[in-house]
Amino acid sequence: MELQARKNNLIRLLLLTILVPALNIAVHGLIFIFFRDSHLPAILNALLAVIWGAAGIYSIYYSLNWLVEQYPDPWKKRLLPYIFVGPAVVLLGWLLVLPTLRTFYLSFLNYNSEQFVGFSNYVAVFTDRLLVTALRNNLLWVFFGTLACVSLGLLIAILADRSSFERLAKTIIFMPMAISFVAAGVIWKFIYYYQPEQQQIGLLNAIVVAFGGEPQAWLSMVQPWNNLFLIVILVWMQTGFAMVIFSAAIKSVPEEIMEAARIDGAGEIRIFFKIMIPYISGTVLAVTTTIIVFTLKIFDVVMIMTGGQYGTEVVATQFYRQMFMYQNAGYGSTLAIVLLIAVIPVIIVNLRQFRKEGSF
Amino acid sequence: MRPHSRKRKSKWLVNSILALICFVWLVPTFGLFVSSIRPAADIMQTGWWKVFPHRAWQTVDQVELPKETDLRTPILVQGEAYSDNQLRTGVNVENERLIWENRRARIINVQQKEWTAITNFSTLNYETVLGGKSYKISLPGGGVKTEKGTGMSRSFWNTLAVTIPATVIPIFIASFAAYAFAWLRFPGRRTLFVTIIALLVVPLQVALIPILRDYTSLGLNGTYFGIWLAHTAFGLPLITYFMYNAISQLPKDLFESAFMDGATNFTIFSRLILPLTVPALASISIFQFLWVWNDYLVALIFLGSLPDVQVLSMNIANLVGSRGNDWHLLTAAAFISMLMPLAVFFALQKYFVRGLLGGSVKG
Numbered sequence: 001m002e003l004q005a006r007k008n009n010l011i012r013l014l015l016l017t018i019l020v021p022a023l024n025i026a027v028h029g030l031i032f033i034f035f036r037d038s039h040l041p042a043i044l045n046a047l048l049a050v051i052w053g054a055a056g057i058y059s060i061y062y063s064l065n066w067l068v069e070q071y072p073d074p075w076k077k078r079l080l081p082y083i084f085v086g087p088a089v090v091l092l093g094w095l096l097v098l099p100t101l102r103t104f105y106l107s108f109l110n111y112n113s114e115q116f117v118g119f120s121n122y123v124a125v126f127t128d129r130l131l132v133t134a135l136r137n138n139l140l141w142v143f144f145g146t147l148a149c150v151s152l153g154l155l156i157a158i159l160a161d162r163s164s165f166e167r168l169a170k171t172i173i174f175m176p177m178a179i180s181f182v183a184a185g186v187i188w189k190f191i192y193y194y195q196p197e198q199q200q201i202g203l204l205n206a207i208v209v210a211f212g213g214e215p216q217a218w219l220s221m222v223q224p225w226n227n228l229f230l231i232v233i234l235v236w237m238q239t240g241f242a243m244v245i246f247s248a249a250i251k252s253v254p255e256e257i258m259e260a261a262r263i264d265g266a267g268e269i270r271i272f273f274k275i276m277i278p279y280i281s282g283t284v285l286a287v288t289t290t291i292i293v294f295t296l297k298i299f300d301v302v303m304i305m306t307g308g309q310y311g312t313e314v315v316a317t318q319f320y321r322q323m324f325m326y327q328n329a330g331y332g333s334t335l336a337i338v339l340l341i342a343v344i345p346v347i348i349v350n351l352r353q354f355r356k357e358g359s360f
Numbered sequence: 361m362r363p364h365s366r367k368r369k370s371k372w373l374v375n376s377i378l379a380l381i382c383f384v385w386l387v388p389t390f391g392l393f394v395s396s397i398r399p400a401a402d403i404m405q406t407g408w409w410k411v412f413p414h415r416a417w418q419t420v421d422q423v424e425l426p427k428e429t430d431l432r433t434p435i436l437v438q439g440e441a442y443s444d445n446q447l448r449t450g451v452n453v454e455n456e457r458l459i460w461e462n463r464r465a466r467i468i469n470v471q472q473k474e475w476t477a478i479t480n481f482s483t484l485n486y487e488t489v490l491g492g493k494s495y496k497i498s499l500p501g502g503g504v505k506t507e508k509g510t511g512m513s514r515s516f517w518n519t520l521a522v523t524i525p526a527t528v529i530p531i532f533i534a535s536f537a538a539y540a541f542a543w544l545r546f547p548g549r550r551t552l553f554v555t556i557i558a559l560l561v562v563p564l565q566v567a568l569i570p571i572l573r574d575y576t577s578l579g580l581n582g583t584y585f586g587i588w589l590a591h592t593a594f595g596l597p598l599i600t601y602f603m604y605n606a607i608s609q610l611p612k613d614l615f616e617s618a619f620m621d622g623a624t625n626f627t628i629f630s631r632l633i634l635p636l637t638v639p640a641l642a643s644i645s646i647f648q649f650l651w652v653w654n655d656y657l658v659a660l661i662f663l664g665s666l667p668d669v670q671v672l673s674m675n676i677a678n679l680v681g682s683r684g685n686d687w688h689l690l691t692a693a694a695f696i697s698m699l700m701p702l703a704v705f706f707a708l709q710k711y712f713v714r715g716l717l718g719g720s721v722k723g
Contacts, residue, residue: 032585039668046521049584053525057532065626080625081549084540087533088596089552094574095593096559099567106569159378162371171709172382176389178705178712179698180654182673186680186694187392190687201407201687203391236388244716297563300656300673304680316657319565324661332569339563346561354557 013070020067024060031056060087100340106333113329121334131335133311134318138296140227141234141314145295148235150288153242158272160243161250170247174240181237185304188233192218220310227312233301238294242287249283250276289346296342315339389698396695397481400688410478417450417457417471425466437468485692490516512693514667515675519653519700521584522663522671526591526652527645530599533592535641538603539629543615553604559597567593568661575662582669587662594658595648602715606640607633643715646708650701672697 031052040048064083068076110117125131156173160166176184193202194217200206205215219226253276261271277284299316302308308317315335323332394408410416423437434441437458442451447468450459461467490513540546541553571590572581580586610633618628634641656673665674676693683689705712 032583035585036579036583043517046517049521050524053588054528057529061532061536062626065624069624069626078546081540081544081546084544084625084629085537085552088537088556088600091533091589091593092556092559092596095571095590096562096567096597097555099570100562102570103566156378156381159374159381162374163378164371164375165378169378169382171706173385174709174713175702175705176385178650178701179389180656180673180701182654182656182676182680183694183698186676186690187388189680189684190392190395190691191388193687199405199407201403201405203387203407203409206407206409236385241716244713248717293561297565303656304677307681316563316565320657320660323569329569336563336565336569340566343561343563347558350557350560351554354554 016067016070020063024063028056028060103333103336106329107337109330109333111326111328111330117330121330124331125334125338130313131318131331134313134315134335135338137224137227137312138298138314140224141231141295141298142292144228145231145234145238145298146288146291148231149238149242149291150284152235152239153287154246154284156239157243157246157250158276160247170240170243173243176237177240179237181233181300182304184233184237185301188236189219189305192229194218219306219312223311226306226310230301230305230312233305234295234298238291242291245283245287246280249280253279289349293343293346296339392691393695395687396485396691397483398478398688399480399482399484400686402478402480403687403691406478413475413477415473416476417459418474418476419461419469420456420472421470422461423458423468423470425468427466429466431463485688486696489689489692489696511667512672512675512696515670515672516696518669519671519673522587522591522659523649523652525584526588526595527649529588530592530595530648531603531641531645534596534599535603535607535634535637536629537596537600538607539625539633541600541604542608544625556597556600560601562597564594564658572661581662582664582666584669587658590658590662591648591652591655595651599644599648602644603637603640606637610636639711639714642708642711646704646712647715650704653701 035045035049035052038045061083064086065080068079068083071079106113107121108116108118126135156169160169160173163169191203192205193200194205194215195201200209200215204218209215216222218229222229257275258271261275266274297316298314299320302312302314302317303320306312308314308321313321315338319332319335319339322328322335391408394411395403398408398411425435425437429435431444434443435447437447438453440453442458444463447458447460448463450457450471455472457471459469459471461469491511541549575581575586580589614632614636615628618632623631654673656677659671659674660677663669663671663674665678670678672693676690676697679686679690679693
């Protein structure tokens with residue numbers, strides 16, 4: 001009798017185990033097909049998509065959790081964590097970990113991924129003129145971009161800390177972080193705009209003319225300095241980030257130490273180098289690596305401003321060009337792997353830091 | 361007395377340097393905004409700063425020459441002879457300037473420098489950019505050109521349809537995972553979490569080609585669902601890490617007493633954890649929201665530029681490509697795309713900054 005009940009229960013569990021995931025897949029698959037084939041007005045489409053996205057994810061967790069609750073106790077405890085981390089692990093595995101390995105594999109194949117070519121893609125990346133230009137420009141970006149962001153960020157943070165309008169100043173410097181590189185691209189393209197033989201409506205050329213200079217086509221003619229004009233955009237956008245973090249770090253420097261140094265007769269500049277800098281060196285390092293990682297992958301600015309022409313190509317735009325315009329998956333993958341190799345030191349530092357914190 | 365005045369002087373110096381920097385920082389955005397509300401003809405003829413009072417040549421008088429005046433010989437105006445070329449570029453006589461108003465009708469402007477400001481403003485640029493109708497624009501030469509709108513309002517809604525789920529979904533998934541990593545013990549926990557830390561700074565370019573191939577075979581290219589999944593995966597490492605930090609800091613007693621009361625993990629999570637981590641959720645939501653809203657690369661590769669699904673950044677990038685010199689359109693379009701981020705930024709600045717301080721390395 002009891003055996004029968006347990007058997008029934010087992011069958012029910014088995015059925016549910018198949019049914020619940022299958023139902024989830026079927027329902028969301030159908031909704032997906034509905035969205036793909038329907039031509040609703042934009043607003044309605046957006047509204048329904050938002051509802052589906054938010055409610056869908058909740059219902060998936062809810063139903064899977066309910067399924068696990070049906071299992072006997074020890075199993076419940078064993079399975080539940082995997083329901084919780086499951087979707088994250090599946091998505092990361094499918095869309096980040098596996099692709100990285102596949103890209104690595106593709107980087108050893110030829111342009112249409114049919115033939116093994118060994119390291120010849122890597123050789124090409126470091127010898128082909130266009131690709132070498134991209135690498136050189138990326139170095140320019142990383143060096144000048146990071147240097148300018150970090151030093152300006154620190155300077156502004158210190159000035160703001162001593163000024164009488166700290167909040168306002170920080171908001172102004174920080175604001176460009178919120179907007180997109182595409183919009184920032186339009187803003188700066190307008191500033192660098194050049195009209196031959198006419199009144200200059202671009203700010204930079206107007207200033208140059210006002211001081212008696214010759215207007216220039218800044219983005220195309222003055223190579224390789226045009227890279228610096230693009231880097232200015234990054235500095236305009238990312239200095240706010242460095243500043244906010246430095247500002248928080250500066251406030252954590254104990255006032256007593258600085259006051260003591262002042263009483264001993266140390267000047268402000270000496271206090272800055274001998275007390276402030278050592279105190280916030282960890283933060284400086286963290287901000288620097290963050291901006292370096294960010295700059296390595298720079299893409300949008302270059303794409304919008306010049307499309308990589310006039311010798312402004314960087315690795316990420318060259319990646320896009322090789323992959324999607326020249327259909328060369330071999331070069332494309334290799335460039336992506338070059339980017340990955342460049343951030344590996346950061347990954348190692350992160351992991352070390354994480355181990356040291358011992359929170360795990 | 362002296363140290364005090366020195367301090368005041370240094371404060372004055374600090375304030376003025378900072379004010380100068382702030383001014384430089386503001387000018388680009390301000391110039392964009394001013395340009396976006398100026399008529400197309402004005403934008404192409406004068407710099408946007410001319411909306412401020414400045415001194416410029418203003419016509420105070422006109423001279424009409426006899427119709428039969430020969431332009432190839434020196435032209436007599438007010439008793440002096442000038443060449444045609446001189447009159448084209450304008451010739452200065454004392455504090456006046458002579459310049460052709462209409463060469464064919466033989467009319468010459470007599471101009472003087474006067475204080476002026478060009479203050480024609482209109483919302484026509486915005487209407488053109490947002491709507492799909494055709495609009496008439498008067499050109500500097502006096503002609504009229506018809507221009508088709510760029511249908512940006514559709515892109516605006518598409519961007520919302522991409523951004524909101526691409527914010528909600530990863531935050532949901534990451535919070536569940538973060539809860540499990542912080543408070544449940546299971547085999548593989550450490551390995552999985554270390555992998556996520558390692559993925560924090562992996563450049564997403566590394567993943568694009570294989571994902572694109574999968575998407576092509578699954579029919580996910582150019583669909584909202586596909587781009588939600590992509591943004592979810594790219595955002596997950598940072599959000600999981602961020603939420604882990606927030607959730608693992610909650611006091612242990614909280615969970616113990618909830619378990620005593622017979623609550624399941626799911627109820628603890630949705631009734632206890634989520635409400636308690638609202639500030640962290642707000643911070644990371646803003647981040648993910650802005651990141652997706654401002655994204656160009658992922659949309660370019662997985663969503664494409666069909667008008668049905670095209671997002672704002674794609675729309676503007678296409679405008680830059682096809683109408684690169686139509687500044688009346690570009691400036692208005694860029695400003696529209698900035699409205700949402702700026703609104704979020706000013707309304708929720710506190711959370712935004714907190715999110716930054718909590719971790720901001722993203723792949």
